[in-house]
Amino acid sequence: xxxxxxxxxxxxxxxxxxxxxxxxxxxxxxxxxxxxxxxxxxxxxxxxxxxxxxxxxxxxxxxxxxxxxxxxxxxxxxxxxxxxxxxxxxxxxxxxxxxxxxxxxxxxxxxxxxxxxxxxxxxxxxxxxxxxxxxxxxxxxxxxxxxxxxxxxxxxxxxxxxxxxxxxxxxxxxxxxxxxxxxxxxxxxxxxxxxxxxxxxxxxxxxxxxxxxxxxxxxxxxxxxxxxxxxxxxxxxxxxxxxxxxxxxxxxxxxxxxxxxxxxxxxxxxxxxxxxxxxxxxxxxxxxxxxxxxxxxxxxxxxxxxxxxxxxxxxxxxxxxxxxxxxxxxxxxxxxxxxxxxxxxxxxxxxxxxxxxxxxxxxxxxxxxxxxxxxxxxxxxxxxxxxxxxxxxxxxxxxxxxxxxxxxxxxxxxxxxxxxxxxxxxxxxxxxxxxxxxxxxxxxxxxxxxxxxxxxxxxxxxxxxxxxxxxxxxxxxxxxxxxxxxxxxxxxxxxxxxxxxxxxxxxxxxxxxxxxxxxxxxxxxxxxxxxxxxxxxxxxxxxxxxxxxxxxxxxxxxxxxxxxxxxxxxxxxxxxxxxxxxxxxxxxxx
Numbered sequence: 180x181x182x183x184x185x186x187x188x189x190x191x192x193x194x195x196x197x198x199x200x201x202x203x204x205x206x207x208x209x210x211x212x213x214x215x216x217x218x219x220x221x222x223x224x225x226x227x228x229x230x231x232x233x234x235x236x237x238x239x240x241x242x243x244x245x246x247x248x249x250x251x252x253x254x255x256x257x258x259x260x261x262x263x264x265x266x267x268x269x270x271x272x273x274x275x276x277x278x279x280x281x282x283x284x285x286x287x288x289x290x291x292x293x294x295x296x297x298x299x300x301x302x303x304x305x306x307x308x309x310x311x312x313x314x315x316x317x318x319x320x321x322x323x324x325x326x327x328x329x330x331x332x333x334x335x336x337x338x339x340x341x342x343x344x345x346x347x348x349x350x351x352x353x354x355x356x357x358x359x360x361x362x363x364x365x366x367x368x369x370x371x372x373x374x375x376x377x378x379x380x381x382x383x384x385x386x387x388x389x390x391x392x393x394x395x396x397x398x399x400x401x402x403x404x405x406x407x408x409x410x411x412x413x414x415x416x417x418x419x420x421x422x423x424x425x426x427x428x429x430x431x432x433x434x435x436x437x438x439x440x441x442x443x444x445x446x447x448x449x450x451x452x453x454x455x456x457x458x459x460x461x462x463x464x465x466x467x468x469x470x471x472x473x474x475x476x477x478x479x480x481x482x483x484x485x486x487x488x489x490x491x492x493x494x495x496x497x498x499x500x501x502x503x504x505x506x507x508x509x510x511x512x513x514x515x516x517x518x519x520x521x522x523x524x525x526x527x528x529x530x531x532x533x534x535x536x537x538x539x540x541x542x543x544x545x546x547x548x549x550x551x552x553x554x555x556x557x558x559x560x561x562x563x564x565x566x567x568x569x570x571x572x573x574x575x576x577x578x579x580x581x582x583x584x585x586x587x588x589x590x591x592x593x594x595x596x597x598x599x600x601x602x603x604x605x606x607x608x609x610x611x612x613x614x615x616x617x618x619x620x621x622x623x624x625x626x627x628x629x630x631x632x633x634x635x636x637x638x639x640x641x642x643x644x645x646x647x648x649x650x651x652x653x654x655x656x657x658x659x660x661x662x663x664x665x666x667x668x669x670x671x672x673x674x675x676x677x678x679x680x681x682x683x684x685x686x687x688x689x690x691x692x693x694x695x696x697x698x699x700x701x702x703x704x705x706x707x708x709x710x711x712x713x714x715x716x717x718x719x720x721x722x723x724x725x726x727x728x729x730x731x732x733x734x735x736x737x738x739x740x741x742x743x744x745x746x747x748x749x750x751x752x753x754x755x756x757x758x759x760x761x762x763x764x765x766x767x768x769x
Contacts, residue, residue: 184541185238187229187301188247188533191289193334194220194377194433195526195613198228199553200236201533204543208235209553209611211526214734220377222428224289225529231555240294243301246286247536249311249528255336255356262336262357306532308334309496310351315531316493317344318538320518321547326489328480330355331496331524332362341408341483344493347538352486358420359412361475362497364402367417367438368468372461373451377433384503385645387469388690390462397446398471408482410475416443457644473504477511490515495531499523499670500613502694506672509662521551521612521668530611550701551616551668554609555734562736562753569740573758576744581757585704588755593711595759596624596721598767600749601637603726605739606704610732614669615725616696617650617705619732619739621748623685623722625649630685630722637747638728647722648694649686652709655719656697659683669696685722696723 186201199209208231213219215227233239286303306314312329327349328341338360342351365380374382392398403411414420419438428434444450451461476498484490492514499505499519508514520527537543566573566580573580583591592602602622610616621638623630631647648669657663662673672694680687687693700706713719726733728746733739736753743751743758749767751758 184244185236185242186245186247186533186536187232187243188249188529188531188536189225189229189286190249190525190527190529190532191224191286192222192250192428193525193528194222194428195524196222196225196228197522197526197529198225198232199530199533200232201537201545202236202238204537204541204545206530206545206548206553208232209522209530210555210609211522211611211731213731214554214609217731218432219731220433221431222433223430226293229293235555240290240297240299243299245536245540246290246301246303247306247532248286248303249306249308249334249532251305251307251335253305254307255354304532304536306535308528309337309340309354310349311528311531311535312495313340313342313344313349313351313493313531314535314538315520315527316495316499316518316523317349318347318534318544319520319530319548320493321549322491322493322516322518324489325491325493325516325518326483326487326514327493327495328483329496330361330476330479330498332360332366333357334525334528338362339479339496341479343487343489347542347544353407355409358414358417359410361402361410361472363417363419363438364412365468365472365498366435367419367443368464370435370437371439371443371447371450372465373453373455375453377435381500382642382645383465383468384501385642385688386457386462386465387503388466388688388692389644390459390464390466392467392470393463394447394467395470398467400446401443402471402475404475404478408479410478416440416446469503472498472501473507473511476501476504477507480508480512480514484513491518492516493518495519495523495527497524502670502672503692505670506662506692517664517671519668519670520548521610521614521616521670523612523670526612549667551610551612551614552608552618552702553611556608557736557754559754559756562756565736565740566753566756566758572744577760577762578758579761581759583755583757585755588752588757589704589708589711591757592750592752593708593715595750595764595767596622596712597715599624599627599630599633600764600767601634601747603739603743603748603751604705604708605726605733605736605751605753609734612668614696615723615732616667616669617698617702617723619726619734620723621726623647625683625686625720625722626716626718628684634724639724640729646688646694647686647724648696649683649720650696650698650705650709650723651720652706652713653697653699655713656695659720660693660695664695664697666695666697667699667701669694671695683718683720686720
């Protein structure tokens with residue numbers, strides 16, 4: 180009789196708590212807790228994500244064989260002791276960390292809290308934070324032999340690791356240890372620029388092209404490149420190594436106290452307040468931060484390539500979300516192939532922990548992850564029931580509800596978008612990771628120079644300097660972008676061809692780039708929609724942004740409907756159901 184193993188991977192207490200489940204060597208589901216809690220980057224034990232994963236796999240908690248968690252407090256113990264002896268940690272710092280750990284029940288205790296009437300047989304396996312990141316990249320890729328690199332803030336007393344993946348094994352060859360971290364450098368300067376929320380680094384990335392890196396010499400005083408691909412922070416500019424700075428949280432949105440010291444203010448001038456207008460100086464500092472990050476990042480990558488002579492790269496960690504730097508890897512390093520899975524940050528640690536256990540205990544890998552659709556999905560019956568329940572409200576809002584055959588629906592949506600309309604697009608399983616990739620998306624016409632303003636006015640209400648991304652038919656990328664690559668997870672920014680930029684201003688950033696998502700028949704209905712838009716307009720792409728309004732991406736049809744009703748979208752598509760504001764559609768440009 181064949182024995183089926185159940186592996187539950189979890190990322191707990193870090194930002195973007197999450198769960199993933201592997202059944203008999205097959206990935207079944209993966210999801211972030213924030214999507215259920217409706218709190219961005221929710222940190223704690225991922226109760227609801229675990230329950231969803233078990234439901235998706237058709238098993239209960241008593242059937243789990245292994246619970247893999249992406250942290251191991253025993254990892255790098257010698258380094259921790261040495262740092263303590265050197266006086267790097269004060270007693271208040273240690274006491275606060277100890278109290279934080281004592282508040283936790285432990286994995287089995289947490290599971291028993293969630294499932295009080297179930298006897299658990301699972302073995303708990305702690306996977307060091309960066310080993311989980313490396314596994315989430317290499318063991319989800321199509322590579323049988325590649326370099327694997329993890330770069331982030333901190334986890335298990337280190338901020339980076341690299342090695343070689345072969346088959347089902349990953350050999351770790353090097354690490355960057357606390358208190359030195361490219362993630363902390365970028366986060367501290369993000370705070371300095373007035374973006375204080377956890378995860379705001381992408382705002383600096385979007386702001387950087389508006390400036391010039393004229394502060395690069397100051398940045399080189401903050402970050403020093405060393406032999407062996409390593410880097411060091413000038414610690415006088417930071418506080419994370421001597422003050423209480425949480426890196427783990429229990430139930431809620433992650434928060435950080437100030438990471439930078441007063442010496443940074445003396446170097447760069449007064450920090451920007453959150454409500455303060457953004458000046459050219461702020462833009463230039465953002466450009467300099469990005470340039471310094473890229474210097475250190477490519478310094479590491481080129482060293483690792485020199486040591487391994489392997490041209491395939493699997494990349495993970497929070498810094499792997501820097502899509503601008505990722506888009507420059509081919510021109511700044513000898514690597515020829517790149518893989519970054521859709522949840523490269525801490526959420527992906529749940530997947531990586533599970534993949535690590537699968538590889539070490541069963542000597543198996545999952546099939547290459549070529550799509551991101553691992554979250555909840557909802558039936559037509561559930562959607563119809565929601566719309567019937569809300570029919571009076573929808574009528575009072577001037578909305579009409581129609582069930583359309585697929586081909587008719589695709590034709591209608593493409594036509595509305597081509598006329599300048601904004602569509603909420605809700606299909607199939609929710610995306611794994613922070614990017615909307617065609618199942619929980621808001622869609623618009625990339626040809627319209629005012630589409631960014633329309634979206635910000637009608638829905639997003641976000642900073643005007645932040646770009647919107649193009650979803651492009653894979654077979655047409657060569658015609659529009661200077662780099663042809665498979666980018667299913669929107670993890671690379673590439674230059675748009677000079678002569679094409681004026682044709683798609685809504686998705687062309689100020690520096691002529693676009694954060695590319697290549698779309699294939701893997702997502703058949705999204706592919707067909709873009710293809711129909713191409714037939715109407717000659718442009719094989721749509722503007723794609725996440726289906727949300729200053730909240731986590733919508734998970735359920737009800738959340739999508741609520742977002743639609745409190746914003747000014749023109750149409751909402753839930754499966755084959757179309758909700759339209761006819762009065763707005765009538766006003767669209769012909």
